[in-house]
Amino acid sequence: MIILVSLIIGIVITSIIVIETSPKETPKQKEQEPILESTGSTQENEPQPDDFYRNAEFVNKHCTSLKDFIINDDFNEYDLRKLADLNKIDLQINEGWYPITIELIRDLDKLGWNKEVSCIKEKYARLEFYTKAKFESDIYNLIEDYGEKSESICETCGEPGTIITNHGAWMYVACEKHYTINRGTIIVEQDGFKFNGNFHAWDEFKNASLEESQYYKGQLILTLEYKVPKQVSPGRTDNSLMVFSHSIGFDNLIDHAQNRFKNLLPN
Numbered sequence: 321m322i323i324l325v326s327l328i329i330g331i332v333i334t335s336i337i338v339i340e341t342s343p344k345e346t347p348k349q350k351e352q353e354p355i356l357e358s359t360g361s362t363q364e365n366e367p368q369p370d371d372f373y374r375n376a377e378f379v380n381k382h383c384t385s386l387k388d389f390i391i392n393d394d395f396n397e398y399d400l401r402k403l404a405d406l407n408k409i410d411l412q413i414n415e416g417w418y419p420i421t422i423e424l425i426r427d428l429d430k431l432g433w434n435k436e437v438s439c440i441k442e443k444y445a446r447l448e449f450y451t452k453a454k455f456e457s458d459i460y461n462l463i464e465d466y467g468e469k470s471e472s473i474c475e476t477c478g479e480p481g482t483i484i485t486n487h488g489a490w491m492y493v494a495c496e497k498h499y500t501i502n503r504g505t506i507i508v509e510q511d512g513f514k515f516n517g518n519f520h521a522w523d524e525f526k527n528a529s530l531e532e533s534q535y536y537k538g539q540l541i542l543t544l545e546y547k548v549p550k551q552v553s554p555g556r557t558d559n560s561l562m563v564f565s566h567s568i569g570f571d572n573l574i575d576h577a578q579n580r581f582k583n584l585l586p587n
């Protein structure tokens with residue numbers, strides 16, 4: 321979630337309403353989507369908003385400032401993305417949580433929220449939405465309520481889900497189906513590998529690194545950096561593909577990756 325360390329560091333601590341419990345931000349955009357992460361997209365690599373907004377219909381299509389931003393019953397996922405853009409943040413949640421986030425935004429609007437948000441992300445299996453609202457204010461409490469609700473909604477598909485833990489370390493919300501899919505399966509082929517059915521050619525990648533996840537204890541992450549950032553969905557461009565060691569076929573993938581990337585030492 322996709323990782324975005326530099327963006328996360330940029331978050332002004334005083335602007336968050338949820339008290340951080342960890343001493344350091346976890347590198348994520350999508351740690352709750354453990355087999356497939358991104359190291360995030362930078363402003364430079366992001367396609368111009370017009371590219372993926374062009375054919376979309378949404379309330380704030382032509383809106384250029386938060387002041388003019390409209391929140392109403394027709395507000396949709398593109399509006400959500402636009403809200404993030406206007407706040408100069410990345411939307412760091414998966415699609416299964418879009419509806420609950422939109423619902424939250426509509427309810428916030430009723431409370432007179434100023435439409436400013438400094439972070440929208442999943443953290444420890446919970447929707448986090450940072451505003452400048454004071455502790456225990458109506459806005460603060462509403463966001464807390466939605467955070468709690470999100471803990472039982474699969475972040476991938478929006479169906480009922482549960483918090484997935486593994487040896488106390490994994491934390492993300494998934495339905496049963498997506499828990500299985502999220503583990504991931506890798507099949508190495510001649511010039512690349514299939515990851516959950518999607519083929520990735522070795523030639524797509526310029527670099528590889530292997531390190532332990534700071535977020536999921538005991539998990540290694542193979543990070544394969546794209547030569548050209550890849551647009552994986554409207555509004556999301558990944559600089560890299562991340563594969564967790566709990567994926568089926570991971571060891572074989574590492575063997576082959578070591579042939580390609582000599583810096584990737586066996587550990």
Ligand SMILES: [Zn+2]
Pocket residue numbers: 474475476477478479481494495496497498
């Ligand atoms: Zn699901």
